[in-house]
Amino acid sequence: MKNQIRSLLYNINKYLFSGNKFYCNICDRHYRKFFSAGENRRANARCPGCGSFExxxxxxxxxxxxxxxxxxxxxxxxxxxxxxxxxxxxxxxxxxxxxxxxxxxxxxxxxxxxxxxxxxxxxxxxxxxxxxxxxxxxxxxxxxxxxxxxxxxxxxxxxxxxxxxxxxxxxxxxxxxxxxxxxxxxxxxxxxxxxxxxxxxxxxxxxxxxxxxxxxxxxxxxxxxxxxxxxxxxxxxxx
Ligand SMILES: [Zn+2]
The missing domain is CATH 3.40.50.150 (Vaccinia Virus protein VP39)
Structure with a gap:
């Protein structure tokens, strides 16, 4: 169930954060924002559409x-x-x-x-x-x-x-x-x-x-x- 919710969120994010500033080569999409991540909140670390990291x-x-x-x-x-x-x-x-x-x-x-x-x-x-x-x-x-x-x-x-x-x-x-x-x-x-x-x-x-x-x-x-x-x-x- 947790995985299904995550997949759903990724699919929503693909549209919600769509833009031109960032590009993810894993899901092959462009975004206006990448999320920060990790203990020290690394900037632009996580793709909103597939969850990939740097x-x-x-x-x-x-x-x-x-x-x-x-x-x-x-x-x-x-x-x-x-x-x-x-x-x-x-x-x-x-x-x-x-x-x-x-x-x-x-x-x-x-x-x-x-x-x-x-x-x-x-x-x-x-x-x-x-x-x-x-x-x-x-x-x-x-x-x-x-x-x-x-x-x-x-x-x-x-x-x-x-x-x-x-x-x-x-x-x-x-x-x-x-x-x-x-x-x-x-x-x-x-x-x-x-x-x-x-x-x-x-x-x-x-x-x-x-x-x-x-x-x-x-x-x-x-x-x-x-x-x-x-x-x-x-x-x-x-x-
Ligand atoms: Zn991605």
Missing amino acids: RHRLMMYFLEEKTNIFSDNLSVLDIAPLKTFHKLFSKMKNIRYTSIDLEFPYVTLKADLTELPFQDETFDCILCYHVLEHIEDDIKALSEMYRILKKDGWAIIQSPFDKTSEQSLEQNDVITPVDRKKIYGQDDHVRIYGRDFIKRIESTGFVVNEDDFINKFNDSEIIRFGLDREEIINFCTKQ
Whole structure:
């Protein structure tokens, strides 16, 4: 029911906020306003018509320009996807699309990222956006993704991280939602990654290319497309 109400709201917003100032490449519509979002109310973050955030829109541009996902025959695993992504990728004829989550009702199957029900080397690509900061054993999750990825496959693995901190902030005694909110800024986060995030990904076998693709956009495009100038894409490969 909650999902139906949300879909209805998005459909109303598409007309209510229609305009020329912003463009969302996920729902392919123009708007007069993007919503602010997050704890620190990031300006122009959320699309009123599909709920996408800056990271989703940047990923779509990246996928279109720098990957083979729209051209080749691929098996794709999407972890905890935005519903709009699930719908879009499900319709694509060139890919075999599987989405997983423990709670979202619309995904292909319910599965735990630390214990994936797939054989070794099943997928050509994996999308993992803002998931690992919710998972206690993130190394196990990363190892599982590496295991099920085919050789020469690729994964995009993003999580919010604190660039000012060398080490991730992770305390064994922070376990209640109240404490997590206080220490990590969100009640379902189990750490704040520091700059060691990349090393954690690499420790499981991935080769990580930190791609500054965002720099191809000029300042007015950053605003118009609702992107985050600071976002680097972790393009991870299994070699
Ligand atoms: Zn949108």
